[in-house]
Amino acid sequence: MTAPAQAPTGQNQALRGRRTPLVVFAVIAVIAFGVSAALCYGAGIGGWVLTIVIGLILYLAGVFVAVNRVEGRRAARNRIWSTLIQLAFVLALLPLVSVIWTLISKGTERFDLNFFTTSLNNTGARDPDGGAVHAIIGTLQQVALAAFLTIPLGVLAAIYIVEYGRGRLALTIRFFVDVMTGIPSIVAGLFILSFWVLIVSPWYNNGQPAFSGFAAALALSVLMLPTIVRSTEEMLRLVPAPLREGAYALGVPKWKTILKVVIPTALPGIVTGIMLAIARAAGETAPVLLVAGGTAAVNINPFNNNQSSLSLFVFQQASDASRFSPARAWTAALTLVALVLILTIAAKLIAGRNRIRR
Structure with missing residues (x-):
């Protein structure tokens, strides 16, 4: 040939x-x-x-x-x-x-050990030192509480809309989720201020309204929920129908199909949506200012007394008259971006590892 x-x-x-x-x-x-x-x-x-x-x-x-x-x-x-x-x-x-x-x-000007180990408590206008450890603790606690409250609720709501919701009820839920997506952050803060701080907190604070990091977490949850619901909904809709039909043909119940087939397939996209919501929550200033008040001292109890955050720290230092404040504000902004980047990389690695195991 x-x-x-x-x-x-x-x-x-x-x-x-x-x-x-x-x-x-x-x-x-x-x-x-x-x-x-x-x-x-x-x-x-x-x-x-x-x-x-x-x-x-x-x-x-x-x-x-x-x-x-x-x-x-x-x-x-x-x-x-x-x-x-x-x-x-x-x-x-x-x-x-x-x-x-x-x-x-x-x-990088103030990216040193003092910045990450001290707070602004007892720091004067002419003092070049003073760090943001109180703001870092506040951001981590508030975002963690908001994620703990919002992620299960948002994912379950998206599962209901895609897998179970039919008719006007599902359309109504989707409509209100879309409306919540465009709510300004200050409106969420005002809602928690009028409901939690002014009505609920006096019940356990001797009749006096109380600011707290938990109230800030509630406000951040209001902002995170629509993003998680919408992103999770879109990722679940991208899962091919033959995967569900194959599981049903083998006699697998619907709840188990969702848990073992649908969610693992859509997990990378779901994680991306969750991290977008967390990044938005970590950078919000108005809700924290309204319901947490802010403080210059370290407060490790998010359920009692005022608490600060990195975004609020940046806002306060950027508007401060001290010549040392701008450097603190820029370092806090860099720290906030680094925290979000680290959390995103960790979430992506975990999601990718689980996908490989499947």
Whole structure:
């Protein structure tokens, strides 16, 4: 049996079509931005921003002309749209890179042992020391309590909507969840303030309203619940129906199918939604300010007395007149982002490990 004859090299190149050399794009970029810089700075009509904008327009026009002559009009349009998509990606990435760079460059000034082992208690305006251990403890406790209250409730509500809910009741629940998604954080804080702090807390505090970290956790739960419900609902709907039908065909009860098949399949997406809710809760300031009050001392009891958080600490230090406060605020912001990043990575690793075991 003989091998099929290969086409000549020239024929292969004809089938592949001609390609514009990469050096052409480099030359076009140099010429475009050179002309733009000469036009903007020579005529004095703008700075570097206008130079980049005009340079990109000239570059796209030059690329279209060059590719159109070599590869054809269709390839030229494809090259222009590919360049625009890549440019949009770069523009979307720039704010994220800028935020990360700003946090790291300004937040490392007070990133020391004193910041993580001391509080602001008895710290004066001229004292360069003072840390945020009280705010870190408050954030961890409040977010943990809010997650403990919200995650089971949100996941079970999503399971009911997807697996059991039918008719108007399910539509009504979904509608109110969508409405809650857009509630401002200060409204959630006002709700807990009027209900828990002013009505419930006087029952166990000798008739006096009491601020507490637990009240802040309740307010954060109101903000976390719709995010968890909606994200979990969407992930459960993505589970293929044949997986459920196969389990039912084997005689597996519905509750066991949900527990052993549906939830493990959707677990990575569910974890992502939960972490988004936790990240939002950890960065909220208004609810904590309204119902926890804030404090400069360490309070490890979230059910009694005022408590602070990292977001509230950042807000207070950013508005403080002391020249040492901005450095504390930036370090606290970096710490908050680092905590959320660590929790997200840990949750992803746990979800991935469970998925491998299945």
